[in-house]
Amino acid sequence: MTDELREEAVGNGEFLARAVGVTRRYGDMTAVDQVDLDIPAGQLLGLLGPNGAGKSTLINMFVGLRHPTEGRVELFGRDPRDMKARLRMGVTPQETGLPDMARVGEVVDFVAAHYPHPFKRGEILDRFGLGELVRKQTGGLSGGQKRRLAVALAFVGRPDLVFLDEPTTGLDVEGRQTLWDAIKEFHGTGGTVVLTSHYLEEVEQLAQRVVVVDRGRCVADDSVEALRRISGLRRVSVLASELPPLAGAMGVEREGDRVRMVTADADQLVRELVASGVAFTDLEVQSGSLQDAFLALTSKAPAPTAA
């Protein structure tokens, strides 16, 4: 974590949850390997990683569904299985498995009854665009509606901290926007969010801090901007009919006259380009996306020179 983020956390006064040296094994397979993770109050944290990286196992340990093989997980300073800790936490399951026979309103009431000051049924359903569906059995909802209901359930009990495991998987653009708005609103009023996602765009849009998990380990933990900087990658694109081979260009794509290059040192690449004497127009330099950073960190792309 960067110093500014840590200061912000300390300023707010507490870590809502933390993992200390946590390892989880399933038989011979190590899903989570010696992970330390602090979740300070008020942060929107994105957990990013390929399938099977250990994101869900990590979240399941925070919400008390799985126990660490080694190490310690705390939720509000308690064991995650402690009911007092759970009162302030909301979670949405990765898969959508609502009871088919129950109606939308009944499911919300059921969850609400477990908390001292839950949201009103209509209020929470409207916020997630489900107001019309109160009387519908969950088995009859569309995939996107089920997904939105599942996410809405995480917020019903007015939690301080929510764990959203792949909240927008399988949603259309509109449904995703509705969820993003709800998550932003929750965070805007001081809520803390831990979010896993396959969609880098989503993490870039929502998260302040990104933790990249690969093969059970945290390979990066920083602010979204810093992570982009760390990766050091830039996209350089020009219009040119012909280019000589350039030493600094890592990936070259051509589309008509538009040439796009990924580079670890944009300045040097541009110098090289100019020195080559070739004619080009419309030079653009962009910072690399989180996607580039992610690929670099999980070593599935050519590694950038050390930052």
Next chain:
Amino acid sequence: MQAIVVNIKFELVQALRVPMVYVAMLFLPSVGMLLYVLPAVQDPSTVVMSTASMCLFTVLILCSAQYGNGIADARMRPWGGFVRTLPGGPVPKMTAMIVLSLLLAVMGSLPMIAIAAFGTEATLPLGRLLLGLLALGLAVVPFALLTLTIGYSVNPYTVHVLATIMPMVLAYLGGYFADPAADSGFIATIAPFTPARGPAELVWAAVGDHRVNPVSMVMLLVWTAVFAVLAARAYRADEGRRFH
């Protein structure tokens, strides 16, 4: 308290929207009544005892389905995991399931009682009938704890097999298909030590002229305590479906 009420409502709603599941479960004991009890038994007091045995068998089947299969399903489904993250703990859910069991035990016994009442000469004063149903309700406790243990501790795929076979085996070993008063023979010798016997003796004593065997009562307490500890441990250790 609110969580308990809502859990009860939720269990009931779910159960009532698929009533055929429970109707199907009553099939076996009803057929047992019609094919074996009615033709074979002439003596009215024996009919009462046999009917009581079939009602107990029904409760065993219902508990197996409700706790064994029900818990196994909940462990396999994301919803079951989600419910475990709610700050209610196991108490509201358990209370709700037991209330549903009691209702089902009474409802499930009605067909057997009706067959005996209208198909035979057997009669029973209302007071004894109610006492019998009360004892039947008590039987839910050890049966539920036993099947809960299985539901939580065994691989969910295996639970379905066990939940189908177990009621039959326990009922047989507990002497439900034999004469309750028999005092010799293999079943009569081992029955008092099996988990299904104790509750049965209470039901028999409530509806008929049956002397409760003290060994069965001691074993009933022992089994109940053992299953309670095992069920609590299995609940805490459960992490849903496991893949290796």
